[in-house]
Amino acid sequence: MIKNLQNIQPISFSKLIHAKHIAIPSEHGAWIFLFSPLLIGLAIGGLSKGSFPLMLAMLSAFLIRQPVTMFVKIISGRRPKNDLYASLIWFLNYGVVLLISLVILILQKSIFILFLAVPAIPVFIWHLWLVSKRAERRQIWIEIAASGVLALAAPAAYWVGLQRYDSIGWLLWGLSWLQVAGTILYAYLRLNQRQLKEKPTLRELIKMSRDSFLFNTALFAGVLILAFAGWVPTFLPLAFLIQPLEVIWGTYHPAISVAPKKIGIRQLIISSLFTIVFIITWLLV
Structure with missing residues (x-):
C-alpha cells in the first residue's frame, strides 16, 4: 500500500472539487434505487422536522461509497495515485454531512434509525472486496443485496415522518x-x-x-x-x-x-x- 502511494503529485484545489468521477457514483442507474424508496417513505409517512436531516444522511451515505471505492482502487493500483487527495477530500465532505445529520436525528430522538445502517456494513465490505479483486462488474447478487440496503430508506423516511415505529x-x-x-x-x-x-x-x-x-x-x-x-x-x-x-x-x-x-x-x-x-x-x- 505504501509503495502504491509514493510520489503523489499535488493537484489544484479546483481539480479536487471538480473530480466528478470521484464525487459522483459511476452507476447512474443506482440513483433510482435510493430515491424511489425514499420518496415512497416520505410521501406515505409525511414530513417532519427529522425528514430533511434524514434525506441528507441517506444521500451522503449513498455518495460516500464512491470516494471510498476510488481509494480502494488507488491502493489496488487500478487508479492513478493523484486521485488520492480528491478521494480523501470528498470522503471528508460527505462524512461531515453524514455525521451532522446523524447527530441531529439523535437529538430529535430518532436514534432507532441508526440500526437500519447495520446491514449496510457487510454489504459495503463485500463490495470493496470485489473492487480490490477487480471483480465488481456484473455481480447480480451484490447489486440485489445493495438495493435491499438502499430500500431501507423507505421505512426510515416513513418512521421519521410518523415520528414513531410502525x-x-x-x-x-x-x-x-x-x-x-x-x-x-x-x-x-x-x-x-x-x-x-x-x-x-x-x-x-x-x-x-x-x-x-x-x-x-x-x-x-x-x-x-x-x-x-x-x-x-x-x-x-x-x-x-x-x-x-x-x-x-x-x-x-x-x-x-x-x-x-x-x-x-x-x-x-x-x-x-x-x-x-x-x-x-x-x-x-
Whole structure:
C-alpha cells in the first residue's frame, strides 16, 4: 500500500472539487434505487422536522461509497495515485454531512434509525472486496443485496415522518426491495440482449426473459393477493403491473446493439412511473 502511494503529485484545489468521477457514483442507474424508496417513505409517512436531516444522511451515505471505492482502487493500483487527495477530500465532505445529520436525528430522538445502517456494513465490505479483486462488474447478487440496503430508506423516511415505529415500514421496505430486484433482473436481460448479433426466434427470446418475467409477474401476483386480503391498498397492484408489461415489451423488442445509456434511461422512466403510481394508489386509501 505504501509503495502504491509514493510520489503523489499535488493537484489544484479546483481539480479536487471538480473530480466528478470521484464525487459522483459511476452507476447512474443506482440513483433510482435510493430515491424511489425514499420518496415512497416520505410521501406515505409525511414530513417532519427529522425528514430533511434524514434525506441528507441517506444521500451522503449513498455518495460516500464512491470516494471510498476510488481509494480502494488507488491502493489496488487500478487508479492513478493523484486521485488520492480528491478521494480523501470528498470522503471528508460527505462524512461531515453524514455525521451532522446523524447527530441531529439523535437529538430529535430518532436514534432507532441508526440500526437500519447495520446491514449496510457487510454489504459495503463485500463490495470493496470485489473492487480490490477487480471483480465488481456484473455481480447480480451484490447489486440485489445493495438495493435491499438502499430500500431501507423507505421505512426510515416513513418512521421519521410518523415520528414513531410502525410495522407498515417493513412492508414498504419489502415491496420496494422486491421491485428493485425485479428491475435488476430485467436490466441484466437487456444487457444480455445487447450481445446478440441478430434477432433470435421468439422461443429463444422468451427463454432469455424467463427469469425476469417470472419474478416480476410473481411479484405482481403477490401484491394482488395482498390487496385482496386487505393488507395493502386496493389499487396498489397497478404499480407492480408496470414492470411485467415492460418485460413483455422488452422480450419482443430485444436491445440488440442498443447503448447501455439508452437502456438505463428507459428503465429510469419505468421506475419513476412505478414510484409515482405506488404513491398515488397508496394515498387513495
